[in-house]
Amino acid sequence: KAGVTQTPRYLIKTRGQQVTLSCSPISGHRSVSWYQQTPGQGLQFLFEYFSETQRNKGNFPGRFSGRQFSNSRSEMNVSTLELGDSALYLCASSKNRGSGAGANVLTFGAGSRLTVL
């Protein structure tokens, strides 16, 4: 079965611009989480969407936003880009059904690497 697909894989922007990243989850997975990965900070939680609603949010400024569509596909947007936004942005999906060991297992995409100049 197809994995998590993120587009684009690489992109270069300049300060002040905005960017939109896309994530297509595994079929049947209703939860989509976004993370920012940098060498200095590791994997930082951005937000999680479930059934088109933001259910959890990390500690990022309002310039970072996201949404989820009825087919569970998700997008995240970063406005007014700063140099420090250069990072690998990872999307992960999960079934998120019930409880127990398998309930919230994340399957990641390969990421979108953003460079801000």
Next chain:
Amino acid sequence: TQLLEQSPQFLSIQEGENLTVYCNSSSVFSSLQWYRQEPGEGPVLLVTVVTGGEVKKLKRLTFQFGDARKDSSLHITAAQPGDTGLYLCAGAEYSSASKIIFGSGTRLSIRP
């Protein structure tokens, strides 16, 4: 927000040696997961532990969840070059199990 600290940050050892990676927090998690990430790819799940004191084995890898569900360890026996990668622990918050937060990672290098 709950935090997870991993140690060591970097580890370079010879093939055949054993090693242990630690993941610690002052908070309790409903479950804890271990992932491995290779360059150019997203993290891939290795194991999930749910019960305090639980021990799981995956070939040469042994994972343990602390009795108090605040910490975990990953032990690799007879490390091989194929074990090289970034190892990440991740905890599901008690207040919202779908919010998974990650430790800072341990970058492991196995020398042939």
